[in-house]
Amino acid sequence: MAKNCNFIEKLRELGLRPTKQRVKMCELLFNREKTFHFTINDLVKMISEEMNEKISLATVYNTVHAFEKKGYLKEISINSDKSYFDTNTSVHHHFYDEDTNELIDCDENDIDPVNIKKSITGKKINSVEVLVKVASDNQNQKKFN
Amino acid sequence: MAKNCNFIEKLRELGLRPTKQRVKMCELLFNREKTFHFTINDLVKMISEEMNEKISLATVYNTVHAFEKKGYLKEISINSDKSYFDTNTSVHHHFYDEDTNELIDCDENDIDPVNIKKSITGKKINSVEVLVKVASDNQNQKKFN
DNA sequence: CAACAGTTTAGAATTATTATAATGTAGATT
């Protein structure tokens, strides 16, 4: 989406009524330089910190799913207990830091194209994504028990 | 685990008491030629179909997590609403059929090694896994509405 | 500005998972 604040038009173009809740969420999610990852919980916190009025939890869910359906958010599954969304909707790879639970985007140059030699008849490939799990390198550390 | 039925010894080796519930679950999960994927729900159904006695849901969760902790099961996150477990605990890649929600293992030859050019200081790579999402190739199909 | 369809809302319902506390049991001790 655009860098400026005219999300009202954007929403209308998508066939979504530009309610104040949706516009506010657009500002929080898309009015920034870099893409980022968040959980519904994160977003609810961000909203309550930045607004005097609250947005109902159901609306946050509805709106996030509406944005997802329109292709402006993407869901990422790393571990089953947390559901992340990503404002970077392109097909891209991730590093996942198992110590901090932090998810880090890769850009195109970080990982060479993946060569897939298998194919499934009647099916086309929609996406190819790599998940690299990292953790702190404690091999020299000793344990007492 | 072994192909024969002596899971009692196996469990003891792991420091897990070979209760009848655990032995039954071992038989269902590991007494087969091929590895496979399942949800807790799948497993509960399998158990109730194959046993006259029931295993409590809490026990199924406990036991699956015990097996996971010991490294005999692996959790897989594909989409946030379903948590899959895999009896194939090696690092390996998957195809995911978005039409049928089916998860298909790749073997080593299906995908060339992934070349990662980025590194994160102080962190070591624990795993690299590729997820290939496929869906039926309907590009020639026409819709009525 | 009236009417309507789409939206928001609080709270109930649902689903998946974990915690609890009483009961049961495998394996060691006698």
Next chain:
DNA sequence: AATCTACATTATAATAATTCTAAACTGTTG
């Protein structure tokens, strides 16, 4: 073999995440 004890199982309650519901609200169209 009876008993003991720590670990397991169980039904149920509790929690957490998400979806549903139905009433109230609000953009948009005419």
